[in-house]
Amino acid sequence: MRILPLLRTTRSKLIVSFLGVSFLVGAVSLVVGGHLLYRTFMGEATNRVRQDLNAARHMYEDRCRRVELALAVTTLGRGFREALQPERSRELTERLARVAEWAGLDFAGVADTRGRAMVRLSGESVPEDAVRCAPNPLAELSLKTNRGVSGTLVLSEAWLRCEDPVLAERARIQLVPTPPAGSGEDTILTSGMVLAGAVPIREEGAVIGVLYGGVLLNRSTEIVDTVRNTVFKNERYRGREIGTATIFFKDIRIATNVLLENGARALGTRVSSEVAERVLGKDLNWADRAFVVNDWYLTAYEPIEDVFGERVGMLYVGVLEQPYADVRRKALTVFTVLSLLGITLAVGLGWFLEKKIMRPIHLLTDAADAVSRGNLSPDLGSISESEVGVLQKTFESMLASIRERESRQREESASMLALAQRQASVGRLAAGVAHEINNPLTGVLAFSHMLLDRHDLDEEARESLQMIAEATERVRRIVRGLLDFSRRTDIDPEETAIEGLVRSTLTLVENQALVKGVELQVEAAADLPLVTVDPGQIRSVLVNLVINALDATDPGGRIRVSVRSVPAASEGEGRGSGVEIAVSDTGVGIAPENIEKIFDPFYTTKEIGKGTGLGLSVSYGIVARHGGKITVESEVGRGSTFKVWLPAHRREEA
Template sequence: MITDLALRLRRSLRAKLILTFSAVIIAGVALSAAAGIALIGTAILRQAQDRVRQDLSGLVEQYHKEGELIGSAVELAVQGVEPGLWRDAAVRQGLAGQLEKLRQAKGLDYLTLADEKGKVMLRVRNPQVFGDVYQNDLAKWVQWSKKTVISSERFTREQLLREGGDMAERARVMTVRTPGSVDRPESEETNGLVLMAAAPVLDPQRRIEGILYGGILVNNTSDLVDRAKRILYREESFQGRDLGGVTIFLDDYRVATNVPMSDGRRALGTRVSEEVYRRVIERGSRWTGRAFVVEAWRIAAYEPIRDISGKPIGMLYAGVLEAPFTRLRNRIVMLYLAIALLTVLGLAVTANLAAGRVLRPVRELVAATGEIARGNLEHRVKPRSGDEIGRLGDSFNRMAGELKRATEGYRELNQSLEQRVRDRTRELDEARDQLLQTEKLSSLGKMAAGIAHEINNPLTSILLNSHLMEERLPKNSRLRENLALVIGETERCSAIVKGMLEFARQTVPNMRPVDLNGAIGKTLLLMESQMLVQQVAVNARLDRSLPRVPADEGKLRQVFANIILNAADAMAGGGTLDVATRLDAERRSVEISFRDSGGGIPRELLTRVFDPFFSTKGTRGTGLGLAISYGIIQQHGGGITAVSEEGKGTTFTITLPIDRKKA
């Protein structure tokens, strides 16, 4: 005892000194490390976001330059349209050949000439279709400014078909379901994103007598995005993958991209996340941040593409892989943590040395207590100073003297008393355990015997008379099916009584391949009326892929019934019972869960729910239902657990092995 006191004293003083130093050191280093790591992560993320913002600005500039090239090509084409003469059909026929050559030379997908009212007079790629009114707001801007106007527009499939060529087929993009995107029913995108220009045809008095439209279809094109990628990322790569990528969207669909999928194909038809869609398309704002793009995390930036009216109809995307920045951050963080760890270790060694020097007198006192503990009551310490440690040494010497005098008189008495207390305590513990076990077994035996005496005889009579009635009924009688149900349930009652006796005798269950879903369904069907009376709604979610498991179906149905009855009792005013089955392929087992919406079980009682004779129902329960169920599941090599939260209900989960040999 003296040794323990001295040891605790030594530990307490040394611990106080070391912990005081260590707390200050660790707190300072931890705060510094946390602040440094946060700053490092923020700085690297900001660096990555700044880069993609610059990349997106470069992409926007490239996109606008492409539009300017289209505008220049249309302006060049307008120069070949002679004011006034082009209205003649013969002139337009010759003009068509001239414009077709220019269209091919400039890489335009279409050229269309309309009069000042928008009536189409000539489609270069589809001369047979004319006379319709060109539905586009660009005409208003051209008439107002009398200059070439450049814009991005959405063309419907009908518009693309009228413009001719293969534009309608080129515009088709098969959509790909993308996690986190806005839910849409379309399986393909048939609209086209067209980057176009409209130039006025002016008479000598600079009055508009016509408008020439021309442009390119962005859908399924790679030249524009690949050219922008080469300019922005210069073939940069990381671990064999392209570092950056660019994409052009129509609405939230990728219609032109060099972002790859896992098989190397361009991710055409995949869609942007709902968050980005709401921000860019619906609100018309730029979005920059960390995003899961197709199949990799990237630092991404999105800019809306607007039509001539200012409405967002698509997006431009530029982004880089997050992995290089993450690896850089991790390397810096690991270096920072290594420096912090070395600092802590160095300061800890210094604190330990300082504490050792301060506690040297205490160690001498501890050694003296060891001598006293070994019976050397003559040992004394030599005071070294007049401080607290010195006064402690004087007190120790006086204590040792008093202890010497007291020990001789009380040692034998203490030893005798301690031995008697230990013996008596052991006897009481053994007697208590034996009494508890005896009471449990006695109660269980009485109950089992009572059930066998009181129920078996009536059940036998019911079963016998039911069989006799079944034999006397005509084979086509409607009552035979109901009577068969009575016989089956009577036999199950007999099996339940037998199962309760087996709980005490541990009889071996009759194993057969059992359909658990079917067993649950039979139990629920049997208890359907009771559930209706107690206003309990049952939701069954049964996994149809469950294999048959080796089990005693009668005993399992007894377990299911016990749990369902307990759940119904827990929901006195009505509620919901969720029953679910699930296959755990990794653990080679199946799970059956029963979750009620009752009041729950207090935490201090939850560990006792499987004890025999323990019940939360007062006189309404015997306390054997869950105990029997626990024993049955154990016999099947499985497990049963209960999880509960007061006010929210209780969940019982049963686990049964698929292969009994591996249970």
């Protein structure tokens, strides 16, 4: 559970990403490389075994042809044909012995034209044997085709015993249970598989008999050892022969140099049922790894057919898998070490790159922390040329904007503070002055009107009194304005639809605008929020702003009053949502040097006698007490725009 919080940092994510990519690439490389390595070794070994099987087959077939060739050469000799006379049977037997010794035959004989043996290498030529023993099938085939034949043949125990009891005993093999192989009911093999040949004996064109002979494969070591010595060159690995060869009768090993654990040849053991099914059952070759007796070999099998085209056995060659496995393991170990070195280098590179990439980000983090503590000029370091550099430049621009805004806000705050201080001082002064002169002023005005009511005054005195009354009335209005400015009357807020308030207020000054010839326009946006204000005080602010606009606008000009909704934090001012009332005119405008003074008490640009300079000051105070703000934008000769922002009404949640 503690690991998850650590992964929340960008640095940890980068490190984990580099590690993940490195290990993923390394793992994929190991798996793919190991698989390719395995396939390469297996492909190479399998190709070698296939070639070795081809060589073994050629040796097997060559041994068979040598048998036929030896018999054919023998039949050509005139002395051999003359020895076929019954009285010369001993000489014929001796000749058969010499042929057998020269050709390496295990049995040989002469059969009559019915295929029954007349003379055997063993010397047995008892007449009753010809009746008791079955005909030689190879001799019968030679007589039938009238030519020499050779090939693989399976002979029964009875035939072998008639031919030579020694052959029958040699052919007997005790079957050994082999776990991966199928099991049969027999426990002893009695039939013999032979490589044999038969050649017709001719005299003056007529066939007078058949010369036959062959090699018993049961327990034979000649072919299998020749294959091992020739093909595998007696190679050994850790004291064991690398290459092996076997001749099978059906699925039983009858000639092999595969050894049992006790060092004896594995005669009588069976091939695996999977191999037997493919080679003997489906007549297909096998080239794959297989378990042979007690170890794994890379093997190749192919079926052996007899002279009649029947599948009677298999020819096998194989090499120990262990040497290839060890070489593959060593190569895989080297590959693994190289991959791990690559992963280590990748991790180190990732660590270095993480430091390089994260350094600008750490500086940005420290800079952000410094900004939060009030330092608006933190050290960002050198600007990176990567995407992080864009972030640094953006952050730098943001700081510049913040510094500029803060400077502007300080100036505005200072200006507002100065204005508030001036208004407060003037307010206290105004309150005192108004209090001191209000009562005497009321007496002067009352006595002036009483004197004007007399009928005995001459015209000159009446005009003088009238001027006194008007001047006193003007002073009275100034005193009333001073009182309004100094009292800071409390507001009586209520939920108000601002559009209706604006439209109803402008009806009060429509006639004045019409008389002066100034066009008065009203624009209100849809869906305006409600505001909580004192309608009377806001109305007086609007009237004051519009009248000021009328005074500043020549006939033919235009005054536009617009109302719109303002979203929260508009224009970066940090304000909430509200409404904005803008009063724009096309009048003479306000000079830049006067912009900061217009909200000061008693400041006015109007002619003497036409303004007190308190209207905007009073309006400023009313808007401020509502939590709003009043601002002005003006350009000399093009007009002015006064904007009043008021906060929107917030409904309290139930």
